[in-house]
Amino acid sequence: MSDGCLKDDVSEQRCKRLKIDNENGNNLNDNQLELKDFVLEKILNNNTNRKTACVVGKFKDKSGVALILFEKNAFKENDLSEEGYFSKETQLKTFFENDIYGNFECFPPSTINGVKTTIIYPATDKHIAKFSQQEVHIVLETPELYKELTLPHLEKEQFNLQWVYNILEGKSEQDRIVHDNKSEKEGFVLLPDLKWDGLTKETLYLLAIVRQRDIKSLRDLDEQHLPLLKRIRDEGKKTILEKYQVPGSQLRIYLHYQPSFYHLHIHFTYLRHEAPGIYAEKSHLLDTVIDNITMMPDYYKKATLPFTIREMDSIFNIYETNGQVKRIQNANLIVK
Amino acid sequence: MSDGCLKDDVSEQRCKRLKIDNENGNNLNDNQLELKDFVLEKILNNNTNRKTACVVGKFKDKSGVALILFEKNAFKENDLSEEGYFSKETQLKTFFENDIYGNFECFPPSTINGVKTTIIYPATDKHIAKFSQQEVHIVLETPELYKELTLPHLEKEQFNLQWVYNILEGKSEQDRIVHDNKSEKEGFVLLPDLKWDGLTKETLYLLAIVRQRDIKSLRDLDEQHLPLLKRIRDEGKKTILEKYQVPGSQLRIYLHYQPSFYHLHIHFTYLRHEAPGIYAEKSHLLDTVIDNITMMPDYYKKATLPFTIREMDSIFNIYETNGQVKRIQNANLIVK
Numbered sequence: 001m002s003d004g005c006l007k008d009d010v011s012e013q014r015c016k017r018l019k020i021d022n023e024n025g026n027n028l029n030d031n032q033l034e035l036k037d038f039v040l041e042k043i044l045n046n047n048t049n050r051k052t053a054c055v056v057g058k059f060k061d062k063s064g065v066a067l068i069l070f071e072k073n074a075f076k077e078n079d080l081s082e083e084g085y086f087s088k089e090t091q092l093k094t095f096f097e098n099d100i101y102g103n104f105e106c107f108p109p110s111t112i113n114g115v116k117t118t119i120i121y122p123a124t125d126k127h128i129a130k131f132s133q134q135e136v137h138i139v140l141e142t143p144e145l146y147k148e149l150t151l152p153h154l155e156k157e158q159f160n161l162q163w164v165y166n167i168l169e170g171k172s173e174q175d176r177i178v179h180d181n182k183s184e185k186e187g188f189v190l191l192p193d194l195k196w197d198g199l200t201k202e203t204l205y206l207l208a209i210v211r212q213r214d215i216k217s218l219r220d221l222d223e224q225h226l227p228l229l230k231r232i233r234d235e236g237k238k239t240i241l242e243k244y245q246v247p248g249s250q251l252r253i254y255l256h257y258q259p260s261f262y263h264l265h266i267h268f269t270y271l272r273h274e275a276p277g278i279y280a281e282k283s284h285l286l287d288t289v290i291d292n293i294t295m296m297p298d299y300y301k302k303a304t305l306p307f308t309i310r311e312m313d314s315i316f317n318i319y320e321t322n323g324q325v326k327r328i329q330n331a332n333l334i335v336k
Numbered sequence: 337m338s339d340g341c342l343k344d345d346v347s348e349q350r351c352k353r354l355k356i357d358n359e360n361g362n363n364l365n366d367n368q369l370e371l372k373d374f375v376l377e378k379i380l381n382n383n384t385n386r387k388t389a390c391v392v393g394k395f396k397d398k399s400g401v402a403l404i405l406f407e408k409n410a411f412k413e414n415d416l417s418e419e420g421y422f423s424k425e426t427q428l429k430t431f432f433e434n435d436i437y438g439n440f441e442c443f444p445p446s447t448i449n450g451v452k453t454t455i456i457y458p459a460t461d462k463h464i465a466k467f468s469q470q471e472v473h474i475v476l477e478t479p480e481l482y483k484e485l486t487l488p489h490l491e492k493e494q495f496n497l498q499w500v501y502n503i504l505e506g507k508s509e510q511d512r513i514v515h516d517n518k519s520e521k522e523g524f525v526l527l528p529d530l531k532w533d534g535l536t537k538e539t540l541y542l543l544a545i546v547r548q549r550d551i552k553s554l555r556d557l558d559e560q561h562l563p564l565l566k567r568i569r570d571e572g573k574k575t576i577l578e579k580y581q582v583p584g585s586q587l588r589i590y591l592h593y594q595p596s597f598y599h600l601h602i603h604f605t606y607l608r609h610e611a612p613g614i615y616a617e618k619s620h621l622l623d624t625v626i627d628n629i630t631m632m633p634d635y636y637k638k639a640t641l642p643f644t645i646r647e648m649d650s651i652f653n654i655y656e657t658n659g660q661v662k663r664i665q666n667a668n669l670i671v672k
Binding site: 032033034035036038040043046047048049050051052053055070072073074075077080081082085086087088090092093100101102103104105106107108110111113114115116117118119120121122123135136137138139140162163166172173194200202203247249250251252254271272273274275278279280281282283284285287288291292295296299302303304306308325326328 | 369370371372374376379382383384385386387388389391406408409410411413416417418421422423424426428429430432434435436437438439440441442443444446447449450451452453454455456457458459469471472473474475476583585586587588590607608610614615616617618619620621623624627628631632635638639640642644661662664
């Protein structure tokens with residue numbers, strides 16, 4: 001899930017209430033959440049490949065529902081050392097040994113056992129739907145279906161973008177910004193994605209957020225945006241090379257369709273990093289986008305764009321009612 | 337990685353020697369390895385998605401090289417409880433908070449912090465090669481670069497396609513074929529990929545191989561191939577629905593660029609399956625290919641197609657000599 005994934009469906013109301021809470025000094029900082037106060041209701045998701053889990057529940061003596069997302073940290077180079085995994089403190093429990101192969105479980109020093117933890121509180125039903133595991137389908141969005149189904153849906157949902165404007169206006173996360181082009185038409189802000197620790201090359205993940213506020217997604221792009229797109233690509237690559245010593249040829253630079261929030265943004269990840277959502281049905285390389293528009297200025301007005309939807313997404317019902325996709329009745333794991 | 341992965345390249349000789357060592361009472365059980373005695377030489381691999389790492393080094397006072405493979409454990413349901421992550425012992429360190437979202441690192445009780453550990457000792461050069469990571473780059477292949485660099489390379493390499501012709505001619509794997517269209521121009525064969533067990537829906541993977549022998553890859557496709565491509569899509573979907581009860585909307589149907597062999601073939605995988613090479617820089621959805629050619633018949637003759645190359649690939653040298661990509665000099669894993 002992308003950075004914005006966590007943010008894209010915050011309701012206007014929720015934001016307002018929180019703003020008041022903050023003004024009253026009733027925000028998270030003053031009222032620290034503690035995991036020991038969490039009462040589990042349900043495990044929503046457990047990805048054994050990526051080692052992530054998502055649970056829903058409540059905090060004792062607090063109203064509203066909370067989501068907690070856990071993710072085991074990737075290995076850090078510094079921890080593969082005498083102070084980390086190879087320290088005297090590390091315990092080794094043997095499972096079995098066979099020939100030259102031994103299987104063990106090791107228990108390293110507690111200081112390097114951190115688990116990435118994201119708390120969304122209070123969480124909405126939409127957040128819960130987002131993190132629940134479910135049936136996924138590909139839909140082919142023609143320009144007509146975009147106009148008739150997708151666009152009206154987006155406009156009705158009115159995803160709250162206040163957190164984006166906070167960053168662009170210098171109100172939030174300013175210490176995290178690594179490049180800032182203030183041009184109104186071709187400007188953008190580059191900052192580390194929430195999923196990245198800002199240090200480990202293997203998981204490098206930055207986000208470019210454009211200053212223009214009227215570009216919702218890939219669908220809106222045409223030849224007038226070529227200077228902006230090229231600027232993001234070139235300045236983004238340059239900044240990342242200078243600051244993180246990762247050359248442009250080792251970056252995957254792409255847009256999601258559908259995006260998690262409808263304010264144009266571009267992902268920069270380390271090529272070898274298997275970031276979420278980098279699959280062919282979801283990600284469009286910026287270089288390909290630029291090439292498509294160069295060959296055919298109205299490419300994204302004419303193209304049929306595939307996208308994935310989950311049965312729980314509200315847009316699924318719209319495409320289902322329109323006969324574009326069918327719900328799964330019986331989800332067997334064995335095909336014969 | 338599967339158990340078998342670790343074992344497949346042990347030399348006969350090595351096995352024999354170890355057998356003798358064991359008979360002499362010189363095996364692992366009698367001479368317990370300890371992580372504190374490990375002297376790191378190099379980090380071979382760090383998969384930040386699967387949270388695995390592989391290091392090579394030596395054990396103090398022992399001859400020979402050792403490989404250690406670490407893998408973070410997936411979350412266990414029992415640990416998502418008051419005795420585990422939600423216990424009093426768990427510490428929560430705040431990274432930052434913004435609106436309803438909080439980012440933390442939690443330090444759960446040490447008993448649930450086990451890390452799967454595999455030790456291969458003594459390890460051979462083949463083991464080391466197997467677990468070493470390669471530097472990867474993206475190259476932008478313009479039509480000119482295709483003609484000047486890629487195509488001559490392909491023709492020179494003369495990839496052997498006999499195994500493909502054996503399938504098409506009915507000489508091999510005939511019992512595996514699930515659909516066979518014998519038309520010369522629009523025909524193809526559909527069969528399970530070798531990576532699929534043929535049973536588990538979650539990992540469903542089939543391959544369509546066209547009967548025409550002169551289509552090397554995506555680059556060769558134009559409007560004359562539209563009937564063939566649509567036939568593969570439609571008959572492939574129909575067969576998979578009938579035989580495996582997986583609807584077309586849950587299939588990812590795509591071509592690789594560059595492909596692993598230069599005889600046109602199309603991949604069918606279950607949408608939720610994270611099959612290898614399904615990333616945006618490598619995979620092209622068949623529906624998008626059909627749409628591109630429909631909009632612009634010479635799309636694949638004119639487009640700049642990105643592809644990934646490893647520094648070890650022979651084509652890397654060609655693109656490097658031509659100034660299209662630069663080898664990594666210093667591969668630090670930490671960016672600052």
